[in-house]
Amino acid sequence: MHTVDLIMKKREGHALTQEEIKYIIENYTKGNIPDYQISALLMAIYFKGMNDEEAKNLANAMAHSGDMIDLSLIDGIKVDKHSTGGVGDKVTLILGPLLASLGVKFAKMSGRGLGHTGGTIDKLESIPGYKVELKVEDFIKQVKDIGIAIVGQSGDVAPADKKLYALRDVTATVDIIPLIASSIMSKKLASGADAIVLDVKVGHGAFMKTEEEAEKLAKLMVEIGRLSGRKMTAILTGMDEPLGHKIGNGLEVYEAIETLHGRGPKDLVDVTVEIGAHLLGDANIEKDFNRAKTLLHDALHDGRAFNKFLEVVKAQGGDLDVLSHPEKLLSKKLEYVYAESSGYIEEMNALEIGKAAMRLGAGRETKEDQIYMEVGIDLHQKIGSYVEKGDVLATLYVRDKGVDEAKRLILNALSIGKEKRDIELIKKTIK
Amino acid sequence: MHTVDLIMKKREGHALTQEEIKYIIENYTKGNIPDYQISALLMAIYFKGMNDEEAKNLANAMAHSGDMIDLSLIDGIKVDKHSTGGVGDKVTLILGPLLASLGVKFAKMSGRGLGHTGGTIDKLESIPGYKVELKVEDFIKQVKDIGIAIVGQSGDVAPADKKLYALRDVTATVDIIPLIASSIMSKKLASGADAIVLDVKVGHGAFMKTEEEAEKLAKLMVEIGRLSGRKMTAILTGMDEPLGHKIGNGLEVYEAIETLHGRGPKDLVDVTVEIGAHLLGDANIEKDFNRAKTLLHDALHDGRAFNKFLEVVKAQGGDLDVLSHPEKLLSKKLEYVYAESSGYIEEMNALEIGKAAMRLGAGRETKEDQIYMEVGIDLHQKIGSYVEKGDVLATLYVRDKGVDEAKRLILNALSIGKEKRDIELIKKTIK
Secondary structure, eight states, X not given: OOHHHHHHHHHTTOOOOHHHHHHHHHHHHHTSSOHHHHHHHHHHHHHHOOOHHHHHHHHHHHHTTSOOOOOTTSOSOEEEEEEOOOTTOOHHHHHHHHHHHTTOEEEEEEOOOOSSSOOHHHHHTTSTTOOXXXXXXXXXXXXXHHSEEEEEOOSXXXXXXXXXXXXXXXTXXXXXXXXXXXXXXXXXXXXXXXXXXXXXXXXXXXXXXXXXXXXXXXXXHHHHHHHTTOEEEEEEEEOSSOSSSEESHHHHHHHHHHHHTTOOOHHHHHHHHHHHHHHHHHTTSOOSHHHHHHHHHHHHHSSHHHHHHHHHHHHTTOOTHHHHOGGGGSOSOEEEEEOSSOEEEEEEOHHHHHHHHHHHTSSOSSTXXXXXXXXXXXXXXXXXXXXXXXXXXXXXXXOSSOHHHHHHHHHHHEEEESOOOOOOSEEEEEO | OOHHHHHHHHHXXXXXXXXXXXXXXXXXXXXXXXXXXXXXXXXXXXXXXXXXXXXXXXXXXXXXXXXXOOOTTSOSOEEEEEXXXXXXXXXXXXXXXXXXXXXXXXXXXXXXXXXXXXXXXXXXXXXXXXXXXXXXXXXXXXXHHHSEEEEEOOSOSOHHXXXXXXXXXTTTOSOOHHHHHXXXXXXXXXXXXXXXXXXXXXSTTSSBOSHHHHHHHHHHHHHHXXXXXXXXXXXXXXXXXXXXXXXXXXXXXXXXXXXXXXXXXXXHHHHHHHHHHHHHHXXXXXXXXXXXXXHXXXXXXXXXXHHHHHHHHHHXXXXXXXXXXXXXXXXXXXXXXXXSSOEEEEEEOHHHHHHHHHHHTSSOSSTTOOOOTTOEEEEOOOTTOEEOTTOEEEEEEOOSSOHHHHHHHHHHXXXXXXXXXXXXXXXXXXX
């Protein structure tokens, strides 16, 4: 097989076979195929696309380029969730303990974040002592023992995807739906769960700007997962404003704890419960969607979810004291953003607010950046809220950098006007 | 300027500016932009094209990536010709001395061949002693003294083109008309001639298979040259059969000598005279096209053209004796291909016949291959000729390899049938 012939084949609009995709990914991972051939192929894929079968084969080839986590030693149906990335999205922190408290096996490997805020793993590291690196056997044992573990991606999960992603980033081939879908699904397939819910974010704070694009991506990921033998659901949720109120690592753990005590903001609870209800069904615990939602609300309010969170933090070595006093996770140095006019909040550009949090030190602009756990933004308003000029719009938890820029970004991100807007949070479900 | 943004710009179908193209070529030549970004850009160009202005800017940027030959020390109008490559094309060997004998300054830098047969320079090297490498100052002096020099590309002509071409070859981005045009024209612009005739070959023996494609390429090259201040003409000529009868380095010199004595085959003479007449006009020697042709025929028949050839070979150190006894250039070991049926020659697949010559050792399959000067093919027939079964179709001048394969290729390349076909040689002129 000659790589140049495969590039030509794709350039001419033909589908690559399973064997051809496997050849490309195996040899690219080993360094036998140079970057310059792959980038030409990626650009040809931009123009000619890939069909569902090709995307499935690509996802599987990338999954098999590294370790495939075998969760078969854990009884029952193992579940996973993935979000395409939104500002203030701390759903995993809540959903994991919540589901585990209802008997679902939640064996979660999460990534670190690059961008607005940290990833789930960065957030958990704001809890002193919490160990994100477990050996695979310890990870599996913990799930068997207490039903849940949340760890960083161990070892060598889908190295082909890492290599390919780095190349796409510098060759203008990031925004290609079959490649995005294969990239996400390669890691999901390698992580070994039986049932997966994907939360595809839509809106100006998300990677997918339109519902049409988001739906395409969601359908393709569901198809890839299903063709690979997994139970799949995708939901499209709005990212017109940040999810919940709090953005930043410690702040998000704080808000997760509040939510696990039954005091969470409505949008965050709604998304968590929506995803949870699908997974309760997939795990054969409660097939009726509305009854499943009730079960989840109950576990958030009666302490079971929070107690499971205590268990997992304890099992992974975290300091339990901060869970009772989550204010210890936050910076003592505060700054405020005030409304410059009166009216309804009409827009809250989530991406700009995410950038503001990053400038304060909550996220990484480059891989080498240090994250400050205690900084971030607490937004007091949501779209549709009425504010008076001079009201506090946001409290900033700061350290030593980015305050003025963050304030400016937040003010620019908010539009105050006469219209009381309603926004749709859960836009679509794809089974 | 960020390369990834320029790739994105082209991907979205926008034209790159002169500055952007210059930035890309300069930095790619220096190694500041990696191959993998350029190959993605090339594939985007495959799908989105380049307009004439971009192609001109690319050709000029590549020309300026290396030495620009300054021919201004030579009085008068310096001319050049280029063929996109055909089997049996020895026009330069004849045209140069012919034009120089009529007072035109022919300062020619030629490449080596990769493929069916050698390039002009390889062919000239079959003359013992002929020096293809001259210093630029000696090259210029020779043209001033005797009106002609034919040398190899000296120094560093269009290194960006070399680098880009090597990359295109392995990334399925060779067959892109604006890139082909820029590649050819970058070398022409760097070589310094004032007037250029391009011979664009069309047919199954040529790179351009259809007249439509060939015309597009020709028009674009003419436009690039004109926008860069050169007098330009392109002719489209057929490559349905090899040009002339002889293929192979020594054999082509032999046929060139015959032609310079006024004994050339009609098709070879016609193409040479056609190109020559355009250049006589461009050089202000004879503006009337038909009178120019008569001048050229006269110089071929009255010894002036051959005498000029003697002069140039002498000036460049070649053995004059073989010019009087060109049979010394040929192998003594002969093989024959016989007609297997009677009828008219209907097809002579030039590409396959070129391959046959290569198998005998006349051309290079890889850069490292050694060329045998004395081997090749003398075709006794042209399309439209009538042959009887058992007639000799071709004499092979051979050494130690490829004989059986060459015979098979030649027999397969020829179709003998009932139709007496006429083929059109000079298909179009683009001024």
